[in-house]
Amino acid sequence: MSFIRKPKIDLPGQIRNEIGLLKRDYEGVLSTLCAGCGHDSITASIVQAFWELSIPPEKAIKLSGIGCSSKTPAYFLSGAHGFNSVHGRMPSVATGAQAGNRDLICIGVSGDGDSLSIGFGQFGHAVRRNLNMLYIIENNGVYGLTKGQFSAAADKGSKSKRGDINQWKNIDAVSTAISMGSSFVARSFSGDKEQLVTLIKAGIMHPGCAILDVVSPCVTFNNHPGSTKSYTYTRDHYHPASQTDFVSPAREITISYAEGESKVVELHDGSKLLLKKAGSGYDATDRSRVMRYLEQQRARGEVVTGLLYINAELPEMHRIYRTSETPMKDLEFEKLNPGSEALAKLQARMR
Amino acid sequence: MSEIRVNDFVLKIGTVNGTGSASANGMILKALFRMGIPVTGKNLFPSNIQGLPTWYGIRANHQGYMARSKKVDIMVALNAQTYQEDLENVCPGGFLIYDSTWPRERQLNRDDITVLGVPLAKLCNENFSDARVRILMKNIAYVGVLAALLNIDTRLLRTLIEETFASKPKLVESNLKAINLGFDYAMENFTCPLPIRVEAMGDNSKHIMIDGNSAAALGCLYAGATVGAWYPITPSTSMMDAFKAYCKIFRIDEETGQKNYCIVQAEDELAAAGMVLGANWVGARAFTPTSGPGISLMSEFIGFGYYTEIPSVFFNVQRVGPSTGMPTRTQQCDIMLCAYASHGDTQHPMLLPANPFECFEMAVSAFDLAERLQTPVFVLSDLDIGMNDWMIPELEWDDSYRPDRGKVLSSDEVEELEKFYRYLDVDGDGIAARTLPGENAKGAYFVRGSGHNKHGMYTESSTEYKDLVDRLLVKWDTARTLVPKPLLKPARKETSLGIIAYGSSDGAVLEALDILRDKGIHADYMRPRAFPFDTEVTAFVESHETVFVVEQNRDAQLRSLLILETNTDARKLIPVLHYSGMPIPSQCVVEGLCEHLCVEDVA
Numbered sequence: 001m002s003f004i005r006k007p008k009i010d011l012p013g014q015i016r017n018e019i020g021l022l023k024r025d026y027e028g029v030l031s032t033l034c035a036g037c038g039h040d041s042i043t044a045s046i047v048q049a050f051w052e053l054s055i056p057p058e059k060a061i062k063l064s065g066i067g068c069s070s071k072t073p074a075y076f077l078s079g080a081h082g083f084n085s086v087h088g089r090m091p092s093v094a095t096g097a098q099a100g101n102r103d104l105i106c107i108g109v110s111g112d113g114d115s116l117s118i119g120f121g122q123f124g125h126a127v128r129r130n131l132n133m134l135y136i137i138e139n140n141g142v143y144g145l146t147k148g149q150f151s152a153a154a155d156k157g158s159k160s161k162r163g164d165i166n167q168w169k170n171i172d173a174v175s176t177a178i179s180m181g182s183s184f185v186a187r188s189f190s191g192d193k194e195q196l197v198t199l200i201k202a203g204i205m206h207p208g209c210a211i212l213d214v215v216s217p218c219v220t221f222n223n224h225p226g227s228t229k230s231y232t233y234t235r236d237h238y239h240p241a242s243q244t245d246f247v248s249p250a251r252e253i254t255i256s257y258a259e260g261e262s263k264v265v266e267l268h269d270g271s272k273l274l275l276k277k278a279g280s281g282y283d284a285t286d287r288s289r290v291m292r293y294l295e296q297q298r299a300r301g302e303v304v305t306g307l308l309y310i311n312a313e314l315p316e317m318h319r320i321y322r323t324s325e326t327p328m329k330d331l332e333f334e335k336l337n338p339g340s341e342a343l344a345k346l347q348a349r350m351r
Numbered sequence: 352m353s354e355i356r357v358n359d360f361v362l363k364i365g366t367v368n369g370t371g372s373a374s375a376n377g378m379i380l381k382a383l384f385r386m387g388i389p390v391t392g393k394n395l396f397p398s399n400i401q402g403l404p405t406w407y408g409i410r411a412n413h414q415g416y417m418a419r420s421k422k423v424d425i426m427v428a429l430n431a432q433t434y435q436e437d438l439e440n441v442c443p444g445g446f447l448i449y450d451s452t453w454p455r456e457r458q459l460n461r462d463d464i465t466v467l468g469v470p471l472a473k474l475c476n477e478n479f480s481d482a483r484v485r486i487l488m489k490n491i492a493y494v495g496v497l498a499a500l501l502n503i504d505t506r507l508l509r510t511l512i513e514e515t516f517a518s519k520p521k522l523v524e525s526n527l528k529a530i531n532l533g534f535d536y537a538m539e540n541f542t543c544p545l546p547i548r549v550e551a552m553g554d555n556s557k558h559i560m561i562d563g564n565s566a567a568a569l570g571c572l573y574a575g576a577t578v579g580a581w582y583p584i585t586p587s588t589s590m591m592d593a594f595k596a597y598c599k600i601f602r603i604d605e606e607t608g609q610k611n612y613c614i615v616q617a618e619d620e621l622a623a624a625g626m627v628l629g630a631n632w633v634g635a636r637a638f639t640p641t642s643g644p645g646i647s648l649m650s651e652f653i654g655f656g657y658y659t660e661i662p663s664v665f666f667n668v669q670r671v672g673p674s675t676g677m678p679t680r681t682q683q684c685d686i687m688l689c690a691y692a693s694h695g696d697t698q699h700p701m702l703l704p705a706n707p708f709e710c711f712e713m714a715v716s717a718f719d720l721a722e723r724l725q726t727p728v729f730v731l732s733d734l735d736i737g738m739n740d741w742m743i744p745e746l747e748w749d750d751s752y753r754p755d756r757g758k759v760l761s762s763d764e765v766e767e768l769e770k771f772y773r774y775l776d777v778d779g780d781g782i783a784a785r786t787l788p789g790e791n792a793k794g795a796y797f798v799r800g801s802g803h804n805k806h807g808m809y810t811e812s813s814t815e816y817k818d819l820v821d822r823l824l825v826k827w828d829t830a831r832t833l834v835p836k837p838l839l840k841p842a843r844k845e846t847s848l849g850i851i852a853y854g855s856s857d858g859a860v861l862e863a864l865d866i867l868r869d870k871g872i873h874a875d876y877m878r879p880r881a882f883p884f885d886t887e888v889t890a891f892v893e894s895h896e897t898v899f900v901v902e903q904n905r906d907a908q909l910r911s912l913l914i915l916e917t918n919t920d921a922r923k924l925i926p927v928l929h930y931s932g933m934p935i936p937s938q939c940v941v942e943g944l945c946e947h948l949c950v951e952d953v954a
Contacts, residue, residue, distance in 0.1 A: 058792040061633070074809070079792030083632060084799040085625065086651050092622035096629020096637060097788070099578045099613040104633065104789050122625075125618040317615075324609040328577035329634035329787065331611050333754060336575040338601040340748040343573070346600075347745055350559035351384065 006030045018054035026050045026057060028075040033068055038190030038216030038231075039138050043075045045193050046107070046136075049200035050077060053248070060105040061097055065090040065119055068145055069111035069138035069216075088119025091126035094133050095317075101327040102318050105204060106133035112153035113143050116171045120152075123173075127182045127209050132316040134203035134210045137173050138190075140218035141229035148221035159226030173213040174308060175294050178287065183314040184210035186307045189234055190217065199307060201246040207268045208316045215303060234303055241282045241293070242306040245274040265312055275307060284310050353444050353546045358388050358413040360424040360547045362497070365437045366490070367430050369401030374515065375490035376407040379497060380740055382507045384560055387553035389415040392560075392740035393934060398585070398679045404433045413552060414865075417706075417741065418858035419934040424547050425500075427493055429471070434458060446545060448496060450489070467541055469496050474532045479525065488529040495533025502544035504551065505534065557745050563736035564640070566707035567666055568593035569746070570714025571638055572601060575754050576664075578637035579614045580626035582645065585678040586734040587668035590640035620645040624652035624665075631662045632798065634759070634787040636718050638664035643672050643685045646692060653727050654693025655800045657823075660774070660783070662721035662728075662757065665689075666714075669733040671932045680932030681734035683854055684904040689729045690882055690912055696820060700830050701729040701882040705857035706736060708743040709880070715752075716835060722757035724830050725782060733903075735855040735934040758784040765794035773807035774819060781826030827883060834881030837888050840864070842873035848944075849895035850876045851888070853909060856901050856935050863940035872944060874899070882912070889917040892924070899944055901927040903935050 006029055014022045026047040031040050050060065057079030064070035066087035073082045085093045090108050098106055108126075115123040115137050126135060141154040148161050152171045159165055177185045184206045188196045196214065203210030215234050217223050223230045249270030263285065265273040275284055283289060290309050297304045324331065338346075362379070366372040376392065383390045390411045397403035410420055428437040428449045435458070441447050443463040449455065451468025459466050471492050475485045498505050508530055516522040537543055568590050571579070581591045595614055602611040617623035623639045630637035641649065646667055656663050671677035672684045689701055700720060702713040713730055721728040765771050765786055773796035774783045783805075786794030796807040804815035805822070840861075842848075852860045857878055864876060877891045892898055892913060900910040907926035914921045927943030929935040944950075 056792070058795060059789060061788045063629075074797055079795050081632075081786075081788035081795050082797035082799075083629070084797065084801065085628075086655050086800060089621060089625045089652065092617065092625025093629035093632070095615060095617075095622070096578065096580060096626035096631075097633045098629075099580070099615055099626065100630035100633040100635030100637065101787075101789055121618055122622055125622065129615075318613075321613060322608065322610055323613045324604060324607075324611050327633075327635075328611075328613055328630070331577060333575050335611055336577065336602070337573055337752075340750050342601065343569075343746060343748045346569075347559045350561050351381070351555070 017051050019056060021051065021054070023047060023051045025079065026077055028073070028078045031072070031075045033071065034220045036219040037068070038140065038214075038218070039069055039072050040075070041190040041193060042136065042138055042196065042214055042216055043072050045196040045200055046076045048193070048197045049204065052197070053201055053204060055105060055204070059103070060107060062107050062109065063090050063094050063097070064109045065111070065114035067111040067114050067143070068218075069109055070114060072109050072138070088114050088117070089122055090114070091119065091122040091131070091135070095126065095129065095131055098131055098133065098317065099328065101329050102132070102323070103327050107204065108133055108135045110135065110137050112137060112139040112141060112173070113151040116152040116173060120171070124180055127177050127180045127211065129317045130183050130208040130314050132208055132318070134200065134206075134212065137211070137213045138216045139173065139213055139229070140216050140222050141227070142218050142222040144218050144221055155228040158228040159224070161221050161224055172298070173211065175291065177211040178291060178294075178309050182211055182309065183208040183311045185309040186211070187213045187215070187303070187305045189215045189238055189303070189305055191231060191235065192238070192305070195240065195305065198244050198246050202244060202273050202307060205246070205267050205269065205271050206310070206312065208312070208314055237301055237303045239297060239302040239304050240306045241304045241308060242284055243276040244307040245276070247272040247274060265310055267312055273307065273310065284308055355546045355548070357548060357550050358411055358552055360411055361420050361422055362409045362411070362425045362427070363423045363440070364407045364427040364493070365430050365433050366405055367432075368397055368399055368403045368405045370490070371487045372405075372407065372429075372490045375494050376409070377740075378494050378508065378511050378515075379503070380409055381511055381560065382498075382503050383409070383411050383549060384555055384558075384742060385507050386504055386549060386551045387555050388413065388549055389417075390742055391417050393419055393735070394739060395933070396679050398677070404430050411549065416858065416862040416937070418862050419936050421936045421938060427497070429489070429493070446500075446547070448493070448500075467500075469493070469533065469536055471533070474536060475529065478528065478532060484525065488525065491526050491529035492533035495530035496537045498530065499534045499537035499543045500541065500545050502548045502550065505530070555742070558742050559745055560740050560742055561707045562589070562738055562740055563704065563707040563710040563732050564590035564668065564738060565593040566746070567640070567710040567714045567730065567732065567737070568597060570711040572597045573748060574636060574715040574718040576636040576638050576718060577612050578626070578630035578635045579612070579639070580617050580623040580630070580637065581614075581639050581641065582617050582620045582623050584620070584642045584645050586670050586738045587640040587642045587645070587666060589738060590666060590668065620648035621652065624649035627663045627665070628652060628656050628661045631721070633789070636722075636754070638666065638718070640666040640668065642668050642670050643688065644675065646685060646688055650693045653699065654695060654697045656727040657693065657697045657699065658695070658800055659798045660725040660785070661798070662725050664717045664721050664728055664730065666730045666732065668737040669731065677932050679734070681855070681934055682903050682930055682932060683733055683856065684908065684930070686731060686912060687908040689731060698827060698883070699727050699729055700724065700834055701731050702835060703731050703853045703880050703882070704736065705854050705878065706743055707741045708746065710736065711746050713835065719755040720830070720833060723755050723782070723833060724826060725757060725785060726826070731854065733855050758782055760784045760786050760794060762791040762794070765791045768793070771796070772805060774803065774805045774822075776805070776822055776825070779825070780829045781822050781824070782829065831883040831885065834883065834885070837877050837879045837885050837891075839887070839891070840876040842875050843868070844873045846873040846875060847896035848872070848874040849891060849898040850874045850901060850940070851879065851891070851898055851909070851913065852876070852901035853879050856903060859935040859937045859940050860901055862937035863944070866937060866941050867944060870945075870950065872948065872950065874944070884913070884916050888913070889919075892917050892919045895923070897923055897925060897947075899925045899927050899947070901935070901940055901943070903929050905930045
């Protein structure tokens with residue numbers, strides 16, 4: 001089997017978005033992942049988010065590394081150029097793509113092995129450059145394609161399908177990203193589509209590197225009792241720290257929250273993120289309190305989800321570099337080439 | 352009194368790293384250049400920031416020979432640590448100049464050379480008060496000494512100082528004072544000029560002095576490259592430094608102050624390669640300068656670029672390997688690595704510049720070829736070309752040049768197609784059209800390093816896999832017709848002997864050909880300037896009984912590549928190897944041929 005083209009079926013009652021596209025216009029080829037894989041739910045959420053935001057598919061690029069998660073860009077946005085790179089190196093390709101054309105809406109899909117083991121360095125540097133992209137880590141704690149080895153995200157004490165107990169402390173993408181100075185860090189669960197779609201939308205619109213760690217159970221190798229990345233475990237320990245609403249620039253904020261219970265973060269394009277605080281008074285803009293809270297919840301074994309940290313003011317790569325607003329690839333050659341006279345003049349100094 | 356020798360000598364200056372001798376050495380080089388004398392400057396420096404010995408060698412030669420010569424005629428020894436070594440290196444009849452503030456008459460003693468002591472430190476201590484200035488001026492003072500001894504035009508030195516310190520008039524004064532201190536001392540105490548001396552000759556106004564890394568950077572600028580991704584590594588670092596410097600002059604928008612370039616210092620070479628592919632994929636011309644260890648790290652992405660057909664330009668400024676090797680020494684040791692870099696069946700076009708002039712030209716060609724062929728292209732220079740000072744003909748630019756972007760379909764062109772298939776070769780040259788992200792959903796395709804078919808879809812079908820990799824061979828044949836042609840220098844007499852060399856070995860071969868001719872040995876010389884080899888290279892190998900393959904590595908890599916690619920009888924290819932880390936001198940070529948031909952080398 002090479003691939004299966006997804007039949008485009010016209011169903012009555014489908015809704016068109018602001019640019020007249022149906023949800024199916026944001027789909028890709030049929031997934032070849034296992035039935036019930038959490039990754040497929042994330043794919044569906046990506047489709048939903050792009051459709052809701054009315055982004056023309058061709059304005060987006062989708063990149064990935066290697067692994068089950070990294071296969072998924074083929075399953076959404078068939079109208080966008082895709083790049084399935086080498087293992088753990090998606091961020092560098094995204095950096096180059098952003099350097100070459102800053103107008104593209106960039107979504108990177110990676111996994112826990114891809115980003116927290118082989119690609120840990122590149123993950124860190126995408127955060128450090130605050131690369132303007134949505135960086136999704138589809139986190140299942142195992143290597144699926146090589147049949148069930150623990151990944152660096154597997155919790156200590158978690159049990160593998162074969163019965164081994166993981167001896168190593170996990171690397172947590174969320175706290176790592178926050179400690180590295182990330183401008184947007186969120187965690188979600190593939191089983192909570194409502195929250196996931198909102199966070200994907202917020203991440204796409206965030207003007208910087210939006211890290212979205214999504215617990216996405218592997219039904220084949222990591223969904224058994226004793227696993228801390230299974231559907232059951234995640235549902236039992238699922239703990240939203242805050243609720244986020246995404247409000248596009250054209251719309252008024254109509255939902256009202258009691259004073260002191262919500263916070264509005266405005267993004268550069270005028271869209272707004274409405275952060276509703278949970279009972280604990282969680283504030284996603286207070287970095288040190290966020291870190292303390294995450295540490296407390298980690299000790300309790302809770303899977304904290306939601307938009308966990310945001311600073312929309314941190315400048316992204318191009319703002320720091322002061323690169324031309326016109327994408328590099330669109331700069332006219334006449335602007336780039338100084339010409340023969342300049343060359344002659346320059347060489348006068350080389351004598 | 353020895354015989355007078357005009358405009359033909361090697362001057363070597365031995366100092367301590369970090370004492371600021373570079374500007375003094377540059378001044379001598381430029382003064383000779385402006386007197387119209389063909390000249391080259393080679394740096395021999397340690398992998399160190401401060402304190403270790405460093406040398407600068409200047410060869411002036413009226414015949415225009417550019418190769419390093421092992422013979423040192425005049426040694427300026429300013430580093431007591433290396434006195435013994437420096438003394439030994441002077442050839443009979445030569446001169447050694449040292450700082451006699453601390454006399455070393457017994458140590459610096461050789462019957463067959465002349466030792467000239469100049470109390471440089473003493474002169475500078477008496478005339479300058481600041482400690483750092485004293486050290487710096489000691490360097491300038493030896494320029495004055497050499498001016499007197501060699502008959503260098505002091506007016507030129509004055510002009511050079513005025514140009515260098517145009518914005519700091521105070522420094523002009525102190526530098527001139529230091530020149531005069533050295534000059535006057537030499538005039539008073541020695542018979543000036545020495546029998547080895549210079550005289551103004553010819554006209555160098557159509558030439559420039561430049562290093563290969565600067566020239567390559569200039570090529571990138573003129574080719575319209577906008578994205579540079581790199582990780583610092585000797586000896587390629589100065590290429591990105593130069594690119595940045597040129598961009599600051601030519602690529603800052605006057606109105607907005609925004610940059611029309613984007614240089615990313617990557618976290619490592621793997622990332623640098625990924626960035627280059629990413630940028631080229633979206634349609635920006637992007638490159639990376641690196642050296643051997645960087646290529647090792649980039650290899651996974653290089654194979655990816657080959658298989659997914661993404662244009663990209665890799666400059667490999669070669670240094671001594673294996674492993675870390677000797678980072679500040681030169682070799683031609685990566686030609687095999689680059690030819691087939693990465694796992695699986697891969698092969699890559701390489702451009703092989705022999706000097707900074709070709710670095711400039713080939714940098715431009717590399718981008719055109721990469722986009723035309725949609726594949727990674729290497730420019731293989733080395734430390735000798737990249738970091739040393741070469742005299743080359745003035746660079747020229749044709750303003751009618753426009754980049755060859757290759758087969759890139761515009762949004763409108765995609766619209767006219769019934770369907771777009773990324774890897775479909777419609778005209779038989781092995782190259783399929785690509786589209787750029789951001790333009791048309793109909794032209795969207797999925798880049799993948801896993802098996803894919805001509806439609807750009809994932810495949811595990813043997814037929815579809817073979818279909819695609821076989822097309823890449825067709826493209827390889829197209830590449831052969833597009834890369835720069837080899838250069839042939841026929842012997843004056845018909846001969847069955849041939850020499851093949853590439854890159855920085857060129858200068859040594861050209862000089863050796865003249866020396867050999869005087870011995871009655873005639874050889875045709877071919878210099879391949881690219882890989883895949885042109886059919887002319889195969890024909891050259893076939894039409895000569897014996898072909899000497901001159902190169903700077905231990906394992907005769909170019910020879911191996913010729914055997915593999917030309918299918919010739921390996922026994923007729925005779926290796927002539929030089930791999931000490933120093934640039935190859937002509938003697939090596941002469942000796943290599945003479946030894947094989949059983950001719951006594953009387954050079």
